Amino acid sequence: MMAQYLEIKAQYPDALLFYRMGDFYEMFFDDAVAAAEALDIALTKRGKHDGEDIPMCGVPVHAAEGYLLTLIRKGFRVAVGEQLESPEEAKKRGYKAVVKRDVVRLVTPGTLTEESLLEARRHNYLAALSCVRDEWALSWADISTGAFQVMSVGQSRIGAEIARLAPSELLTTEAVDESMREVLSDLGVYPSIIGASSFDSTAADTRLCGLFGVKSLAGFGSFSRVELSAMGAVVDYLDITQKGRLPLLQPPKTETVSRLMQIDSATRRNLELTQSMNGGRAGSLLAVIDKTVTAAGARLLERRISSPSRELTLIHARQEAVQWGLETSIADQLRDALRRVPDLDRSLSRLGLDRGGPRDLAAVRNALSQAETICETLDNTQHPELITDAVGSLSGHDTLLELLDSALVAEPPLMLRDGGFVAPGYDPALDEARRLRDEGRAVIAQMQADYAEASGVQSLKIKHNNVLGYFIETTATHAEKMMSAPLSETFIHRQTTANQVRFTTVELSELETRILNAGNEALEIEKRVYDTLKSAILASAPALSLCALGLAEIDLALGLGHLARSRDWSKPKVDTSRAFRIERGRHPVVEDALSRSGEPFIANDCDLTAADKGASVTLLTGPNMAGKSTYLRQNALIVLLAQIGSFVPASAAHIGLVSQIFSRVGASDDLARGRSTFMVEMVETAAILNQADDHALVILDEIGRGTATYDGLSIAWATLEHLQSVNRVRGLFATHYHELTQLAGTLDGVKNATVSVKEFDGEVIFLHEVRDGAADRSYGVQVAQLAGLPKAVISRARSVLDALEQGERDRTSPKALIDDLPLFSAASTAPEPAVLSAADSELQDKLDELLPDEMTPREALQALYELKALQKK
Numbered sequence: 093m094m095a096q097y098l099e100i101k102a103q104y105p106d107a108l109l110f111y112r113m114g115d116f117y118e119m120f121f122d123d124a125v126a127a128a129e130a131l132d133i134a135l136t137k138r139g140k141h142d143g144e145d146i147p148m149c150g151v152p153v154h155a156a157e158g159y160l161l162t163l164i165r166k167g168f169r170v171a172v173g174e175q176l177e178s179p180e181e182a183k184k185r186g187y188k189a190v191v192k193r194d195v196v197r198l199v200t201p202g203t204l205t206e207e208s209l210l211e212a213r214r215h216n217y218l219a220a221l222s223c224v225r226d227e228w229a230l231s232w233a234d235i236s237t238g239a240f241q242v243m244s245v246g247q248s249r250i251g252a253e254i255a256r257l258a259p260s261e262l263l264t265t266e267a268v269d270e271s272m273r274e275v276l277s278d279l280g281v282y283p284s285i286i287g288a289s290s291f292d293s294t295a296a297d298t299r300l301c302g303l304f305g306v307k308s309l310a311g312f313g314s315f316s317r318v319e320l321s322a323m324g325a326v327v328d329y330l331d332i333t334q335k336g337r338l339p340l341l342q343p344p345k346t347e348t349v350s351r352l353m354q355i356d357s358a359t360r361r362n363l364e365l366t367q368s369m370n371g372g373r374a375g376s377l378l379a380v381i382d383k384t385v386t387a388a389g390a391r392l393l394e395r396r397i398s399s400p401s402r403e404l405t406l407i408h409a410r411q412e413a414v415q416w417g418l419e420t421s422i423a424d425q426l427r428d429a430l431r432r433v434p435d436l437d438r439s440l441s442r443l444g445l446d447r448g449g450p451r452d453l454a455a456v457r458n459a460l461s462q463a464e465t466i467c468e469t470l471d472n473t474q475h476p477e478l479i480t481d482a483v484g485s486l487s488g489h490d491t492l493l494e495l496l497d498s499a500l501v502a503e504p505p506l507m508l509r510d511g512g513f514v515a516p517g518y519d520p521a522l523d524e525a526r527r528l529r530d531e532g533r534a535v536i537a538q539m540q541a542d543y544a545e546a547s548g549v550q551s552l553k554i555k556h557n558n559v560l561g562y563f564i565e566t567t568a569t570h571a572e573k574m575m576s577a578p579l580s581e582t583f584i585h586r587q588t589t590a591n592q593v594r595f596t597t598v599e600l601s602e603l604e605t606r607i608l609n610a611g612n613e614a615l616e617i618e619k620r621v622y623d624t625l626k627s628a629i630l631a632s633a634p635a636l637s638l639c640a641l642g643l644a645e646i647d648l649a650l651g652l653g654h655l656a657r658s659r660d661w662s663k664p665k666v667d668t669s670r671a672f673r674i675e676r677g678r679h680p681v682v683e684d685a686l687s688r689s690g691e692p693f694i695a696n697d698c699d700l701t702a703a704d705k706g707a708s709v710t711l712l713t714g715p716n717m718a719g720k721s722t723y724l725r726q727n728a729l730i731v732l733l734a735q736i737g738s739f740v741p742a743s744a745a746h747i748g749l750v751s752q753i754f755s756r757v758g759a760s761d762d763l764a765r766g767r768s769t770f771m772v773e774m775v776e777t778a779a780i781l782n783q784a785d786d787h788a789l790v791i792l793d794e795i796g797r798g799t800a801t802y803d804g805l806s807i808a809w810a811t812l813e814h815l816q817s818v819n820r821v822r823g824l825f826a827t828h829y830h831e832l833t834q835l836a837g838t839l840d841g842v843k844n845a846t847v848s849v850k851e852f853d854g855e856v857i858f859l860h861e862v863r864d865g866a867a868d869r870s871y872g873v874q875v876a877q878l879a880g881l882p883k884a885v886i887s888r889a890r891s892v893l894d895a896l897e898q899g900e901r902d903r904t905s906p907k908a909l910i911d912d913l914p915l916f917s918a919a920s921t922a923p924e925p926a927v928l929s930a931a932d933s934e935l936q937d938k939l940d941e942l943l944p945d946e947m948t949p950r951e952a953l954q955a956l957y958e959l960k961a962l963q964k965k
């Protein structure tokens with residue numbers, strides 16, 4: 093057995109080998125050590141190899157999925173080695189023959205299909221990155237839904253595209269990995285390196301034609317060599333991991349960079365599109381706007397947010413669909429029906445890989461029957477084009493639906509091997525076998541009663557297990573009686589356990605054979621029915637995928653419509669101009685968070701409309717905490733929402749198509765890669781200045797703050813000039829360098845805006861209102877006070893600030909000025925006690941007790957005297 097193990101393991105050096113032994117998957121040697129630690133299970137040993145103990149650990153087959161999930165999440169790949177014959181079959185080949193085993197599947201993060209291993213509302217992409225003669229292409233597939241795409245991409249955009257797709261697994265060759273290592277590790281992507289032959293473009297052509305059963309791929313589009321190579325690698329890897337069982341992939345679709353709004357990975361992170369800064373879905377734009385009720389609808393929304401469009405007709409068509417979702421009077425009825433739609437895509441893919449079960453058949457049936465209901469509700473009226481197309485895909489499945497309806501019970505069991513999912517009346521032979529089997533069971537019950545009476549042992553039971561089959565069981569106290577004459581003539585002893593004795597009888601054995609035969613027969617028939625139903629479903633797979641997409645499209649239109657209605661969003665005007673006018677815009681995520689604590693969000697306008705060939709940049713100054721970052725982000729998000737076809741959180745918006753969004757918001761260290769905060773900021777700024785075109789939207793938040801004041805100011809100054817004159821972008825530039833506001837007077841298309849605050853009694857009150865003009869100061873000290881800095885530090889900071897500002901006005905050098913400052917005043921001021929003195933609190937209590945409305949003038953006067961006295965004390 094060990095020889096067999098080692099032979100199989102040698103073929104999968106990079107994966108853990110799950111080696112099937114009866115009801116367990118066992119792991120040996122280093123695999124066992126690694127898995128025991130990762131799974132937190134006991135490490136034992138079994139036998140010896142080269143004189144050394146063999147480490148071993150194992151997981152029960154019935155619970156294997158949970159363990160697989162943990163291992164995959166921890167970055168392992170698992171080769172599942174199954175027994176390909178029964179021990180009895182093996183024995184026929186000789187007493188010492190080892191049961192045949194082989195790997196039936198390599199489980200990797202990008203090739204999962206199990207419901208429990210996948211996140212329902214997220215895609216699970218397997219991607220391949222290829223390079224042929226300096227041309228690059230990415231191909232990606234989600235085998236759990238069948239989506240399959242390819243895209244040629246310039247080398248500089250690879251990082252951005254991978255960030256958009258966020259694949260669970262990326263395939264490359266050694267050479268590609270070497271040249272892209274820095275970009276990939278920046279994104280936290282560690283590729284699976286596979287052989288260069290998987291990327292061979294000629295082999296890819298043959299492989300793809302074979303997969304789709306066509307002579308030429310021309311019918312799907314024309315693909316370049318590098319595109320073929322990337323697609324071929326995906327398919328070859330699927331072939332390797334699925335051991336020749338290829339998933340149901342849809343024909344490949346080409347995606348073109350120029351049709352999508354380009355968003356680089358830093359911007360994606362900063363805007364928290366599908367993930368918030370802390371890595372989860374909660375707190376992201378996606379989480380706040382997702383009102384879909386099906387998993388496929390949610391996945392469609394994720395796809396849209398990750399890649400907003402730049403095609404006007406498509407955006408308008410999507411807007412129409414959302415408008416329909418908002419206005420239709422039957423929205424609630426439709427959403428109710430959609431809620432009952434199971435995940436058709438994922439069931440289809442499991443059936444395609446022969447990894448499905450009766451519940452997947454039922455899922456297809458339930459989805460089709462809901463689709464029919466929805467189709468009937470929608471069929472007779474006029475709809476926007478997108479919805480009409482979607483409705484069209486819902487019908488035409490009557491024959492399949494009727495077949496599934498008549499063949500399946502309402503709620504089938506999980507496992508095929510348990511049987512019991514075919515409806516009575518569907519197959520006469522099955523009904524007959526089941527009748528025999530069930531009658532047998534009734535006879536057993538009768539037999540138990542008879543034996544109990546004949547033996548006088550009332551507690552006697554007839555039971556069943558997989559080792560003994562049917563047997564008669566009594567407690568050990570009756571053993572002697574049962575095993576002596578006359579009872580021993582009927583009851584044949586089989587087994588004695590700690591508390592029980594087990595018997596059989598000739599009659600019981602005969603009955604068992606009858607029941608077993610009938611049961612087996614029933615199961616065999618059910619398996620045949622399963623295969624027929626599965627084939628019928630797979631024969632309609634392309635139409636079913638379209639139906640799934642149609643349902644998702646309707647769900648998404650209703651979801652975004654619901655959002656627009658419930659949050660009072662409006663339909664933006666999107667065209668090819670260079671307009672950018674947002675009235676009373678809001679930040680959807682911040683607004684959502686504030687509304688939960690009952691606080692209002694202050695809406696703000698934004699006008700970045702640019703002249704034909706010019707730029708339009710607003711310089712935003714204002715105190716800390718006033719809402720500058722929120723304002724910057726909200727305008728970027730509104731554009732993004734507009735270009736996915738959604739309504740936007742504003743009372744009106746007019747947006748000329750944006751080609752790229754860039755944002756530099758907030759700073760983060762990348763110490764692991766030896767980059768300081770300032771370095772990260774400069775790398776990102778460089779990317780913007782080198783790439784932004786005149787249809788880009790750029791939002792920069794406090795650029796240059798990570799270095800000395802004058803260095804930072806100069807960099808910010810030059811950056812702004814470059815964006816205005818060379819890139820000619822529409823943009824927002826938040827800064828604390830008030831010196832920059834002078835540029836508004838000199839540079840065309842640059843204007844100032846500020847977020848207003850009120851100062852009251854030395855404290856700032858944030859109004860969060862953006863208005864024209866420049867701020868005169870940052871109120872940093874006041875904000876620091878709000879944050880709870882000790883009073884002594886605050887008052888010292890105030891005097892330093894006053895002196896510095898005075899110095900600037902008098903043109904004194906800061907050095908001389910600082911020399912003049914009372915350097916030790918902070919140290920000499922004793923920190924103010926944080927706790928009120930006894931007299932203070934007495935005074936406070938007295939004040940609290942007074943009720944002026946209920947006092948006579950005399951009482952009031954008296955109280956005044958008392959307060960005075962207390963204050964003296």
Ligand SMILES: Nc1ncnc2c1ncn2[C@@H]1O[C@H](COP(=O)(O)OP(=O)(O)OP(=O)(O)O)[C@@H](O)[C@H]1O
Pocket residue numbers: 682686692693694695714715716717718719720721722723860
């Ligand atoms: N328009 C608004 N309406 C209501 N509350 C707002 C608004 N904008 C911002 N806020 C609140 O103010 C807080 C601070 O906002 P933000 O981080 O945008 O300030 P900032 O000006 O960028 O600050 P800093 O300069 O310190 O980075 C937010 O967390 C939010 O709770």
